[in-house]
Amino acid sequence: MPNIRLDIEYDGTNFVGWQYQKNGRSVQEEIEKAIRQIFQIELRVHGGGRTDAGVHARGQVANIFLDENIKIDLLAKQLTAVMPHDVIVKKAAIVSGEFHARHSAKARRYRYRISQTSTAIERRFCWQVFSKLNVDSMRECANALLGDHDFQSFCKAIAEVDHYRCSVHSAGWIETNQILEFEITANRFLHGMVRALVGTMVNIGRGHTLLQDFKLILDSKDRAKAGMSAPAQGLFLEEIVY
Amino acid sequence: MPNIRLDIEYDGTNFVGWQYQKNGRSVQEEIEKAIRQIFQIELRVHGGGRTDAGVHARGQVANIFLDENIKIDLLAKQLTAVMPHDVIVKKAAIVSGEFHARHSAKARRYRYRISQTSTAIERRFCWQVFSKLNVDSMRECANALLGDHDFQSFCKAIAEVDHYRCSVHSAGWIETNQILEFEITANRFLHGMVRALVGTMVNIGRGHTLLQDFKLILDSKDRAKAGMSAPAQGLFLEEIVY
Numbered sequence: 001m002p003n004i005r006l007d008i009e010y011d012g013t014n015f016v017g018w019q020y021q022k023n024g025r026s027v028q029e030e031i032e033k034a035i036r037q038i039f040q041i042e043l044r045v046h047g048g049g050r051t052d053a054g055v056h057a058r059g060q061v062a063n064i065f066l067d068e069n070i071k072i073d074l075l076a077k078q079l080t081a082v083m084p085h086d087v088i089v090k091k092a093a094i095v096s097g098e099f100h101a102r103h104s105a106k107a108r109r110y111r112y113r114i115s116q117t118s119t120a121i122e123r124r125f126c127w128q129v130f131s132k133l134n135v136d137s138m139r140e141c142a143n144a145l146l147g148d149h150d151f152q153s154f155c156k157a158i159a160e161v162d163h164y165r166c167s168v169h170s171a172g173w174i175e176t177n178q179i180l181e182f183e184i185t186a187n188r189f190l191h192g193m194v195r196a197l198v199g200t201m202v203n204i205g206r207g208h209t210l211l212q213d214f215k216l217i218l219d220s221k222d223r224a225k226a227g228m229s230a231p232a233q234g235l236f237l238e239e240i241v242y
Numbered sequence: 243m244p245n246i247r248l249d250i251e252y253d254g255t256n257f258v259g260w261q262y263q264k265n266g267r268s269v270q271e272e273i274e275k276a277i278r279q280i281f282q283i284e285l286r287v288h289g290g291g292r293t294d295a296g297v298h299a300r301g302q303v304a305n306i307f308l309d310e311n312i313k314i315d316l317l318a319k320q321l322t323a324v325m326p327h328d329v330i331v332k333k334a335a336i337v338s339g340e341f342h343a344r345h346s347a348k349a350r351r352y353r354y355r356i357s358q359t360s361t362a363i364e365r366r367f368c369w370q371v372f373s374k375l376n377v378d379s380m381r382e383c384a385n386a387l388l389g390d391h392d393f394q395s396f397c398k399a400i401a402e403v404d405h406y407r408c409s410v411h412s413a414g415w416i417e418t419n420q421i422l423e424f425e426i427t428a429n430r431f432l433h434g435m436v437r438a439l440v441g442t443m444v445n446i447g448r449g450h451t452l453l454q455d456f457k458l459i460l461d462s463k464d465r466a467k468a469g470m471s472a473p474a475q476g477l478f479l480e481e482i483v484y
Contacts, residue, residue, distance in 0.1 A: 009361060009362045009363060010362050011363045011365070056363055058363065080360060085362065086362050086365075087362050088362045090359070118251075118322065120251045120253050120329055120330045121253050121367070123253070123328075125363070
């Protein structure tokens with residue numbers, strides 16, 4: 001049976017997250033439902049990056065094993081056509097049998113958007129921060145993240161992981177007009193990591209936390225030392241690299 | 243009584259348009275409601291540019307005459323605080339008594355966004371066009387709009403206007419990644435004009451209408467000769483120039 005890679009985009013606003021949950025709509029479930037509706041097949045769709053409630057994705061990837069009868073060129077359109085408008089399958093392609101959306105991933109790239117002015121149009125896709133931010137300090141924090149570190153200070157308390165080490169390939173803040181974006185690529189991310197990093201860096205940008213404390217927070221391996229999590233609606237899973 | 247200019251942004255998705263209507267929420271009404279709630283005053287808020295149902299605005303302007311007791315520095319925040327999240331007052335400032343949001347306007351700038359790929363995240367803020375478009379032809383159309391023309395071919399049939407002449411200061415298509423944007427500035431716009439222009443240019447971009455017919459359509463002064471209106475959700479009132 002061919003292994004099929006699906007490239008997925010969603011507006012996370014009205015989802016409980018990627019993963020199936022009893023108490024609401026998950027993206028995973030919508031895709032499984034679409035497959036059931038078209039092919040009368042029950043299967044589990046494995047995603048490459050879990051996203052929490054309210055988090056968006058431009059580059060989520062999943063893989064499924066489906067019968068050879070499918071027309072691969074039509075599959076993305078077929079699935080999108082029967083799903084609600086806040087999730088689409090951008091591409092479907094046959095890949096090698098070993099490909100696994102999650103385990104084959106070499107890196108993931110996330111983006112976090114902050115609007116420095118009040119906005120009605122962008123409100124679902126950014127965190128609105130009105131305090132004056134010292135972006136230079138925030139850039140120094142981003143630089144401090146590069147390379148291998150233990151990120152336990154930026155991980156949700158209950159995490160089912162063996163270790164907290166992540167290798168950050170790139171991290172930086174980009175400012176365009178009134179939008180400030182943090183982009184980070186790493187081999188892996190811990191639960192809540194990007195939002196905890198952004199919340200802490202914004203505290204530093206606001207002057208509520210001292211810049212020199214950022215490294216101490218990182219070294220402390222204590223989530224309580226870091227800042228609040230930045231809200232979900234600013235976060236985008238941009239890309240999974242294989 | 244001081245004359246106050248309000249700069250307003252809204253996500254038009256869930257509005258019947260700027261102007262009051264019996265059958266749904268209008269932006270005008272939300273602002274009047276907010277004023278009533280805060281100041282217990284009934285008044286009419288005049289907008290500088292009417293937008294239809296589903297059309298967005300980043301730069302709508304209105305003016306109101308309000309008592310001197312108001313604290314002008316707080317007004318924008320006060321109004322925004324009591325309104326639903328899809329409309330905000332970005333700025334409030336006292337202006338000369340002669341200023342009228344509509345009659346004092348010298349020009350207006352609109353933008354129309356097209357996504358050339360399927361998108362879940364941008365779906366409320368663009369028209370999704372998947373046919374291959376000849377952008378060079380569309381740029382030639384935009385050039386043909388510059389200067390003074392009679393735009394009756396691009397005006398909704400029932401328009402309460404004396405004449406159809408508009409003076410186009412600038413018009414052009416900008417392509418960034420998969421987003422194609424049409425921006426146009428003119429002294430005035432007729433009802434449905436930008437959407438009719440975009441619909442017609444997209445027909446040309448698709449090859450359904452010949453490029454050389456664009457000038458004939460413009461000269462015909464016949465709405466039936468032009469293309470379908472592009473959908474509302476791609477249109478933004480960007481700025482009103484005074």
